[in-house]
Amino acid sequence: MSKEPVAVVGIGQTEHVAARRDVSLAGLVREAAQRALEDAELHWADIDAVVIGKAPDFFEGVMMPELYLADALGAVGKPMLRVHTAGSVGGSTALVAADLVAARVHRTVLTLAFEKQSESNAMWGLSLPIPFQQPLLAGAGGFFAPHVRAYMRRTGAPDTVGSLVAYKDRRNALKNPYAHLHEADITLEKVQSSPMLWDPIRYSETCPSSDGACAMILTDRTGAARTPHPPAWVHGGAMRSEPTLFAGKDFVSPQAGKDCAADVYRQAGITDPRRQIDAVEMYVPFSWYEPMWLENLGFAQEGEGWKLTEAGVTELDGDLPVNPSGGVLSTNPIGASGMIRFAEAALQVRGQAGEHQVEGARRALGHAYGGGSQFFAMWLVGAEAPAG
């Protein structure tokens, strides 16, 4: 039995900022959903099902908020699902929605992910005391910094590589009107002299804490044939998980990430990702994760990822642009960050990325990860409908 091809025909984002005090949670998600509907030139009544995702409910203090958001997302009388797979959730949510279309359960699905981090303190929300466990960590940076240090030691990468990533992503964000951080006066020197937060991660090499939402409309061939703008077609999608801690776990390049990418490439017929993929939106919450994921995703040999970054390959005008949108380093409503990666990849192959458009992008990868480098979600989208 062949799957129904899935097309992205509508994309909507809010402007991502530190605090959206002007809207409620319902107002925030509706803004993104409405924009996705307008992009697809569809109405609420055209939506058959709604799939939403977000990171821990503690961030907003609302348990299972899909119940409260059913009205705002036009879901009354429809099926509504709520996905939660840690930081990868924005990607996983899109994949769950895509499966509803691929399995021919529904024709047109609204998928949306959000976070309104100004409602709480996300760093401490992620650091809740657990009985009988040592309180060792302060936020995600405290968890990931030692693994960055391990990467540097393993590969001999020079200390400056992280700052190059941050400098690039923050400049790319200046071309993206939806990005949270617009640092017009950014310089490499400013990044390199910013305060050290979690050695070796500096303040300017760290993601912000944002309020924002991202929505997409997914549909089948019939829906895609009627859509006014070019769709992005899903050529492959996969999720992989592995335990948080176990003997032999490679935190620098987790097996689950490699397996997930291999599955997506197999589905999409990708044999040489570096050559066949035109743009990558990868989940880089701390600058050094760009070279680390370049290796994990097969764009570089092990130990060589930092060389691509250093040589400018991942710049907007390089031959493998990474995070043309500015990435998670410039915008991070946690639960939505994965879906923004997926949506930005789709915008690239639709030719609708505006000032941060990669010229002639035909295939793009969206990538998300979460937990202790253990949950992965990816999709590969293309300008052409998948073969077969």
Added chain:
Amino acid sequence: MPEPARVPAREPVRDAARDVAIVAFGQSEHVRDSAETSEVEMLMPVLHDVLAQTGLRARDIDFTCSGSSDYLAGRAFSFTMALDGVGAWPPIAESHVEMDGAWALYEAWVKILTGEAETALVYAYGKSSPGDVREVLTRQLDPYYVAPLWPDSVALAALQARALIDAGLADAREPAGTAARRRGGPARPPGEYVVAPLRTGDCPPVVDGAAAVVLAAGDTARRLTGRPAWIRGLDHRIEAHGLGVRDLTDSPSTRLAAERAGAFERPPDTVELHAPFSSQEVVLRRALRLDGPQSAHVRINPSGGALAANPVMAAGLIRLGEAAARIQRGESDRALAHATSGPCLQQNLVAVLEGDPRPGTGGQHKEGQ
């Protein structure tokens, strides 16, 4: 504004290109307080149980999906602990919903329908004992206008029970009678009022527990178990959140999900309803047309239902598992299973399960026609 010409929605998935069945079900003992047991420790024996029933090992499972809530566990990303119990190495294709496990089963069913998986492991767990679950569930409510008032889950269910009494659809003592029957014993005294008109006998026990199910497609299902419980239809629907805009005596989302799942095409012989409060069973029986003479022989909640054990986040999955287990044991040929979520039955899921025709009985369509 003129409505544009619409692309019609798909017809419900019925007699899909591939058949999917529940082939194993297991659950923990549901206990009042499992302070000595972590979520992983509660879950592990259940996972081992369902795998042993099918002879599958963890690495034979193509897709894994779970349901649980951080708000019960009191920590962010609480489901990551459970993953250790699954043994996700080598890495597995896995997902999680912050919903009752019945919706995790739905996601896994869709994954099998895409053709990407032949088998799926679904599990759910909830420990209510570390907190006050009545208080915790108030955090599900509209955070601006309702949650600040902290109306608890029993108080909201009592509003629904009162609406039923006012509408003449239940008398003040009827729900308690239902409750005693569900627990399998003779009619017991209805107990003290918790929130009038609901008495202790109308309210679910607060327990900790876990459950798991294995799904499989077509011939794989036939190979793994003698009598698979085929999922003939599966659908879920949500209603408005504001209680003031809903008719609490009715459950249109249950009715619609049941229609989409094909529940009304033939009556079931067994029904498992997820009605945490006895008054909610009245609402569900009406929505599912279980009160008429054609339903006189339908067994409702032979498992005891959620009034006997209601481990939050797992209780809905348990309804599907209990219905499937009866089919597997040959005690049912066509069962309807229901799961609910949210205040006063806001969100509802309906599954229609069937066993293969049994030799010598003339097939599963004989009874109840």
